[in-house]
Amino acid sequence: MEHNIPKGFKFAGVHCGIKRKRKDIGIIYSDSPCNAAGVFTKNVVKAAPLIYDRRILDDNPENIRAIVVNSGIANACTGEKGLKNAIEMAEKTAAEFNLSSNSVLVASTGLIGVQLPMEKVKLGIEMAKNFLMDSPVDFAQSIMTTDTVQKISSVKIDLNDKKINILGIAKGSGMIHPNMATMLSFLLTDAYISPNVLKTLLQLSVSETYNMIDVDGDTSTNDMVIILANGASETSEILPKTEMFEKFLEALNQINTELAKKIVKDGEGATKLIEVRVLNAPTKEDAKKIAKSIVSSNLVKTAIYGEDANWGRIFAAAGYSGASFDPMKIDLYISNTHENIKVAENGKEYPFNEEKAKKILSADHVLLLLDMKQGKALATAWGSDLTEKYIEINGRYRT
Amino acid sequence: MEHNIPKGFKFAGVHCGIKRKRKDIGIIYSDSPCNAAGVFTKNVVKAAPLIYDRRILDDNPENIRAIVVNSGIANACTGEKGLKNAIEMAEKTAAEFNLSSNSVLVASTGLIGVQLPMEKVKLGIEMAKNFLMDSPVDFAQSIMTTDTVQKISSVKIDLNDKKINILGIAKGSGMIHPNMATMLSFLLTDAYISPNVLKTLLQLSVSETYNMIDVDGDTSTNDMVIILANGASETSEILPKTEMFEKFLEALNQINTELAKKIVKDGEGATKLIEVRVLNAPTKEDAKKIAKSIVSSNLVKTAIYGEDANWGRIFAAAGYSGASFDPMKIDLYISNTHENIKVAENGKEYPFNEEKAKKILSADHVLLLLDMKQGKALATAWGSDLTEKYIEINGRYRT
Numbered sequence: 045m046e047h048n049i050p051k052g053f054k055f056a057g058v059h060c061g062i063k064r065k066r067k068d069i070g071i072i073y074s075d076s077p078c079n080a081a082g083v084f085t086k087n088v089v090k091a092a093p094l095i096y097d098r099r100i101l102d103d104n105p106e107n108i109r110a111i112v113v114n115s116g117i118a119n120a121c122t123g124e125k126g127l128k129n130a131i132e133m134a135e136k137t138a139a140e141f142n143l144s145s146n147s148v149l150v151a152s153t154g155l156i157g158v159q160l161p162m163e164k165v166k167l168g169i170e171m172a173k174n175f176l177m178d179s180p181v182d183f184a185q186s187i188m189t190t191d192t193v194q195k196i197s198s199v200k201i202d203l204n205d206k207k208i209n210i211l212g213i214a215k216g217s218g219m220i221h222p223n224m225a226t227m228l229s230f231l232l233t234d235a236y237i238s239p240n241v242l243k244t245l246l247q248l249s250v251s252e253t254y255n256m257i258d259v260d261g262d263t264s265t266n267d268m269v270i271i272l273a274n275g276a277s278e279t280s281e282i283l284p285k286t287e288m289f290e291k292f293l294e295a296l297n298q299i300n301t302e303l304a305k306k307i308v309k310d311g312e313g314a315t316k317l318i319e320v321r322v323l324n325a326p327t328k329e330d331a332k333k334i335a336k337s338i339v340s341s342n343l344v345k346t347a348i349y350g351e352d353a354n355w356g357r358i359f360a361a362a363g364y365s366g367a368s369f370d371p372m373k374i375d376l377y378i379s380n381t382h383e384n385i386k387v388a389e390n391g392k393e394y395p396f397n398e399e400k401a402k403k404i405l406s407a408d409h410v411l412l413l414l415d416m417k418q419g420k421a422l423a424t425a426w427g428s429d430l431t432e433k434y435i436e437i438n439g440r441y442r443t
Numbered sequence: 444m445e446h447n448i449p450k451g452f453k454f455a456g457v458h459c460g461i462k463r464k465r466k467d468i469g470i471i472y473s474d475s476p477c478n479a480a481g482v483f484t485k486n487v488v489k490a491a492p493l494i495y496d497r498r499i500l501d502d503n504p505e506n507i508r509a510i511v512v513n514s515g516i517a518n519a520c521t522g523e524k525g526l527k528n529a530i531e532m533a534e535k536t537a538a539e540f541n542l543s544s545n546s547v548l549v550a551s552t553g554l555i556g557v558q559l560p561m562e563k564v565k566l567g568i569e570m571a572k573n574f575l576m577d578s579p580v581d582f583a584q585s586i587m588t589t590d591t592v593q594k595i596s597s598v599k600i601d602l603n604d605k606k607i608n609i610l611g612i613a614k615g616s617g618m619i620h621p622n623m624a625t626m627l628s629f630l631l632t633d634a635y636i637s638p639n640v641l642k643t644l645l646q647l648s649v650s651e652t653y654n655m656i657d658v659d660g661d662t663s664t665n666d667m668v669i670i671l672a673n674g675a676s677e678t679s680e681i682l683p684k685t686e687m688f689e690k691f692l693e694a695l696n697q698i699n700t701e702l703a704k705k706i707v708k709d710g711e712g713a714t715k716l717i718e719v720r721v722l723n724a725p726t727k728e729d730a731k732k733i734a735k736s737i738v739s740s741n742l743v744k745t746a747i748y749g750e751d752a753n754w755g756r757i758f759a760a761a762g763y764s765g766a767s768f769d770p771m772k773i774d775l776y777i778s779n780t781h782e783n784i785k786v787a788e789n790g791k792e793y794p795f796n797e798e799k800a801k802k803i804l805s806a807d808h809v810l811l812l813l814d815m816k817q818g819k820a821l822a823t824a825w826g827s828d829l830t831e832k833y834i835e836i837n838g839r840y841r842t
Contacts, residue, residue, distance in 0.1 A: 089762030089770045089790075121758050123771065123791045156755025157792045265759050342741070343837055350838030356555025359520050360664050363488030371488045372522065391488075392522045393556045431838075432831040438742055439749030439830075 047180060048198040050209040050234035051276035052076055054176040057186030060168025062116035062154070062161060069168030070186030072111040072230060073141060073176055078272035080108040080149070081243035083250045085267035091120035092130040093150040094268060100134075100146055105239035108272055109147040111230060112137040112169060113187050115215070117160050119152040120265040129160045136166045140173045151228055153189055153215065153266055180213050187215040187228055190437070191310055197302040201295045203288050208235040208277040210295055214303040217310040227254060229269040229303055235292060236275035237282045244284065245293055246271050253300035256332070256425040257308045258340040308426045313433030317409045318348050320425045325416045330367035331423035337365030338412065339427035348410055349429035353378055353401035355387045358412060375415040380407035446579060447597040449608040449633035450675035451475055453575040456585030459567025461515035461553070461560060468567030469585030471510040471629060472540060472575055477671035479507040479548070480642035482649045484666035490519035491529040492549040493667060499533075499545055504638035507671055508546040510629060511536040511568060512586050514614070516559050518551040519664040528559045535565045539572045550627055552588055552614065552665055579612050586614040586627055589836070590709055596701040600694045602687050605678040607634040609694055613702040616709040626653060628668040628702055634691060635674035636681045643683065644692055645670050652699035655731070655824040656707045657739040703825060710827030711836045716808045717747050717826045724815045729766035730822035736764030737811065738826030747809055748828035752777055752800035754786045757811060774814040779806035 052075040062068040082101050084094045100108075112133050119126050130150050138145040152160070175182070184194035198211040216227030237245070250269055282288045309317045320339045325331035338344055341361035347354035355376055363371060376388040383404050386394045404410070451474040461467040481500050483493045499507075511532050518525045529549045537544035551559070574581070583593035597610040615626030636644070649668055681687045708716050719738045724730035737743055740760035746753035754775055762770060771790040776783055782803050785793045803809070 087759060087762035088764075088766070088768060089758050118755075121755055121770070121787070121790055121792070123789070156759065157787070265755075265762060342833075346834055346837035349834065352838070356517075356520055356664075359488050360486060360555065363486035363664060365487075367487070369487060371520070388520070388556070390522070391520055393520070430834060432834045434741075435745055435748065435829060435831045435834065438745035439751070 048200040048209040055180045055183035056172040056175045057182030058171045061164045067186035070113045070183040071172045077107045078274045091266040092126035096130040111149045113151040116154040121157040195306040206279040212299040216307040231271040234277035237273045253304045258427040311428030313431040314428030316429045325421040326419040328421040331421040333365040333367040335423045335425035339425040345430035351405040373417045377413040447599040447608040454582035455571040455574045456581030457570045460563045466585035469512045469582040470571045476506045477673045490665040491525035495529040510548045512550040515553040520556040594705040607676040611698040615706040630670040633676035636672045652703045657826040712830040712832030713827030715828045724820040725818040727820040730820040732764040732766040734822045734824035738824040744829035750804040776812040
C-alpha cells in the first residue's frame with residue numbers, strides 16, 4: 045500500500061530479543077524539531093513511559109525529535125527502576141541520534157509488572173539507527189503485541205494550495221495477552237501547528253475516535269496517543285477558528301476513525317465490527333454515554349456474535365449508561381451495508397422478520413442505529429463482539 | 444433443608460404456561476398487613492412492575508399482603524399495555540385472596556420486549572391460591588429463569604428474649620438468556636419494623652451485598668429487592684440507633700450476602716466464585732469502587748478462570764475504577780480456603796511460586812486481597828469468572 049508520508053520523518057523497526065522472534069523496538073525520527081502533544085490513559089496506574097513523556101511534553105513541547113517504542117514488556121507496575129529505565133531509553137536514543145535527551149519520547153506495550161532487559165533494549169536502539177527508512181511498515185510491526193495486522197492510515201490534503209500529509213500508526217487489540225496491554229497511536233504531520241493547538245486538535249479528535257471504542261472494557265495502564273508536527277510542508281500556521289483548522293481536524297478524525305476501527309476489528313477473538321450510532325439524543329454527552337454503553341455490553345456483544353437480534357439487551361444497556369432519557373420514544377434499527385430493518389418503535393417491539401434479522405447480523409460489520417427522537421445530538425461508537433476465542437486467549441496465556 | 448420461616452407467611456409456586464414446562468407463577472401471602480420497603484434497578488429502562496410497585500410503596504407501605512411474581516417474561520419495554528398488565532396481575536391476585544389491590548406487589552423476570560399472556564397469568568394466580576403452603580421451595584422455583592439452583596437463606600435471632608425469623612428468597616444468574624434478565628430478592632420477617640426503618644435497613648444492606656456482585660456488568664431492567672415485615676413475632680418495634688437495629692441489620696446482611704454469593708456462583712457459565720477484599724483504603728467509597736472494578740473486569744475474570752496469577756490485570760482494573768489512590772503502596776495476596784501467597788508488594792512484583800499460585804487458583808472460591816496501606820476503609824465484592832460457556836449461553840439462545 046502507498047502511504048502519504050509527511051516530509052522529514054523516518055522510521056525503523058528491529059528485533060532485539062525482548063520478544064522471542066518478532067520485532068520489538070521501533071523508532072520514529074524527525075529531521076527537524078517537532079511541535080508535539082499527547083493524550084494519556086486515565087488509569088491511576090500509569091506506566092513509567094507515560095510519567096516520563098508527560099514531563100517532557102510539559103517542559104519541551106516544541107523540540108521533539110524522536111519517539112522510541114518497545115513491545116513485549118509494558119514497563120508498568122515497575123516502580124522507581126521502571127522510571128529509570130524509561131529515562132535510559134530516551135537517553136540512549138538521544139545519544140545514538142545526537143539529540144538532547146529531552147527531545148525524545150518513550151512508549152512501551154506488553155506484560156505488566158516485569159522490568160525491561162535494558163542491555164537488549166539499548167542494543168535494539170543501536171540497531172534501529174542503522175535501519176532508518178522512509179517506510180513506516182517495520183515500525184508499525186515493531187509495536188504490535190497480539191495484533192494480527194499492522195495498522196497504518198494516512199491522508200494528503202490541500203491547505204491554501206499546498207499539500208500536507210498526516211500519517212497515523214497504531215497498535216492494539218484489547219488489553220490482552222495476560223497483561224499485554226494497550227492502545228498506542230502515533231500521528232505525524234508536516235503541517236505547521238503550535239503545541240497548544242495540536243493539543244486541542246488531538247483532544248477533539250481522540251474524544252470522537254479512540255475514546256469511542258471498546259474491546260473488553262478494560263482500560264490499559266499504557267494507552268497513549270502522540271502527535272508530532274514538524275512544519276516541513278511549509279504551509280502557513282494552522283490557527284484555531286479557521287477553515288484550515290476545521291479541514292485539518294476533519295482529516296485527523298478520518299485517520300483516527302480508521303485506526304480506531306482497525307483496532308476494534310483486530311480485537312482479540314473478534315469476528316465482527318459492531319457500530320452503534322445514536323441519533324437525536326437530548327445532549328452530546330448522553331449520546332456518547334449511550335453509544336459506548338451499548339457497544340461495551342457483554343450481552344450485546346455475545347448476541348451480535350450469535351447473530352441474534354436481541355434488541356432488549358440494547359435497550360437495557362442504554363438504560364444503565366448513566367444518560368437521562370425517555371426510553372418510550374426510541375426507535376431501533378439493525379443494518380449491514382446491504383439491508384436495514386426496524387426492530388423496535390417507541391420503546392416497544394416492532395414486528396420484524398427473524399430470518400432477515402439473522403441475515404443482516406451475519407455480516408462482519410453490523411450497525412445498530414438508535415433514533416431517540418428527543419433532541420439533536422449524535423454519537424458513534426465501535427466495538428468488537430465477544431467470542432469463545434477471547435476467553436481462550438485471555439484465560440490461558442501467561443502460565 | 445430446614446428453613447426459618449417467619450410466622451404468618453405462606454407460599455405458592457405453580458406452572459401456568461408462560462414457560463414451556465417449569466413453574467412460572469409464584470405468590471407470597473401474608474395473613475396480616477406488612478410494612479414494606481423496596482429497592483429497584485437504577486436502569487433508566489424500568490420494567491412495568493417496578494413502576495407499579497414504587498407507586499404502591501409510596502402510597503401504601505403499611506398494608507402489603509401479597510407479592511405475585513411471574514418468570515419467563517420480564518414485562519419490560521412493553522409500554523402502556525405492559526403497565527396495564529402489571530396492574531391486572533395485582534388486581535387478579537387481590538380478587539382471589541380478598542385483598543385490596545393496592546396491597547399487592549408485582550414482579551416479573553424473563554424475556555424483554557414481549558407482552559404477558561394474561562389469560563395464562565390469571566389462570567396461574569387462581570391455581571396458586573389452591574397451592575398455598577408453609578414451605579417456600581415451590582415459590583423459589585417458580586421465580587427461576589436460567590438459574591440452575593433455587594436460592595433460599597434464613598436465620599432465627601433472639602431479640603429481647605423473643606425469636607424473630609428472617610427469610611430471603613432470590614433468583615438471578617446474570618442478565619442472561621437473551622433478554623432473560625434480572626435479580627429478584629424477597630425478604631420476609633416477623634419482626635416489627637416501620638416502613639421507613641425497613642427502607643433504611645434495606646438500603647444499608649443492599650449497598651454491601653447485592654450492589655457488590657457482578658456476573659457480566661449488565662444491569663437489568665427488572666432488578667428489585669423487597670422486604671416485608673408483619674410483626675407476627677410480637678417483639679417490640681425495631682428503632683434506629685438501637686442494639687436491636689444493629690442485630691437485625693447484621694442478620695439481614697448475613698442472609699443477603701449468602702443470597703448474593705449464591706447468585707454469583709450460579710452466574711451463567713461460571714466455574715468459580717471470585718471474592719475481592721480491599722483493606723486499608725483511603726475511603727469506603729474508594730474501597731467499594733476498587734473491589735467492584737476488579738471483580739467486574741473481563742480480564743480478571745478470564746485470568747482466574749484460566750488459573751493464571753495475572754496480578755497486573757488486578758492493578759489495572761483498580762486503576763480505572765475511578766478511585767483515587769497511590770498504586771505504589773499496594774500489596775496483593777491471592778488465597779483460597781487453604782493457602783495464601785503474596786504476589787505484589789508496594790505496587791511491584793513480589794516473587795512467588797507460579798505452581799503454588801496455580802494451585803490456589805484451582806479452587807472454586809478464590810480470594811483476591813488488596814492491602815492498600817493508605818487508610819482504614821474496607822469493602823468486599825463478589826463475582827463469577829468468565830468462561831466459554833457464558834458466550835455459548837448468551838450468543839446462541841434466543842433464535
